[in-house]
Amino acid sequence: DIQMTQSPSSLSASVGDRVTITCRASQDITNSLAWYQQKPGKAPKSLIYAASSLQSGVPSKFSGSGSGTDFTLTISSLQPEDFATYYCQQYKTNPLTFGGGTKVEIK
Amino acid sequence: EVQLVESGGGLVQPGGSLRLSCAASGFSFSDHFMDWVRQAPGKGLEWVGRVRKKANSYSTDYAASVKGRFTISRDDSTNSLYLQMNTLKTEDTAVYYCARVGLNWNFDYWGQGTLVTVSS
Numbered sequence: 525d526i527q528m529t530q531s532p533s534s535l536s537a538s539v540g541d542r543v544t545i546t547c548r549a550s551q552d553i554t555n556s557l558a559w560y561q562q563k564p565g566k567a568p569k570s571l572i573y574a575a576s577s578l579q580s581g582v583p584s585k586f587s588g589s590g591s592g593t594d595f596t597l598t599i600s601s602l603q604p605e606d607f608a609t610y611y612c613q614q615y616k617t618n619p620l621t622f623g624g625g626t627k628v629e630i631k
Numbered sequence: 632e633v634q635l636v637e638s639g640g641g642l643v644q645p646g647g648s649l650r651l652s653c654a655a656s657g658f659s660f661s662d663h664f665m666d667w668v669r670q671a672p673g674k675g676l677e678w679v680g681r682v683r684k685k686a687n688s689y690s691t692d693y694a695a696s697v698k699g700r701f702t703i704s705r706d707d708s709t710n711s712l713y714l715q716m717n718t719l720k721t722e723d724t725a726v727y728y729c730a731r732v733g734l735n736w737n738f739d740y741w742g743q744g745t746l747v748t749v750s751s
Binding site: 556558560562566567568569570573574577579611613615618619620621622623624625 | 666668675676677678681692694695728733735736737738739740741742743744
């Protein structure tokens, strides 16, 4: 199975900060990577697919990059509605696997 | 508007069975692979399994943790997805989400989830 490792597991940031979350795959997944945002008590929401493509309707403050084994999700200017948990997911091979999540909290 | 609505969750004893349903609307259900993803309380996301579309013979894949106990099926005539869960264990306690596999292979739409609690 492909292991997905996110870092950090949590971070504290202020409104307006630029935030970067890292996701590392245990083997090459080319660009078969997605990012999701989840708020407490809610279903995950798709943000990014194919490592860097923005899901329709998602604001451009979210961006993704990377290929192979190393990927990043960046929020350019953190807003109150962005405080949530973020997950990466590989869809290169079954079983599909998720990272452990990164909780973004208010400083 | 794409909508996915799960139902069927509840409290069940270890060793018991439960069937979850997911009602889909707002898109051509038969054209999409559909998956189940679960989330144990306070934990991360775990993929459960997939059912492909008719053109792929409705084939299925499962996570190792549920293989042989869970069965995913679909009814394209009623736009419904199902998860039959047998021989349930306490570690199956989770919110279960149905999710649509988009054209780009990510999960582009998710249901609101249904809670399954396995406890004596």
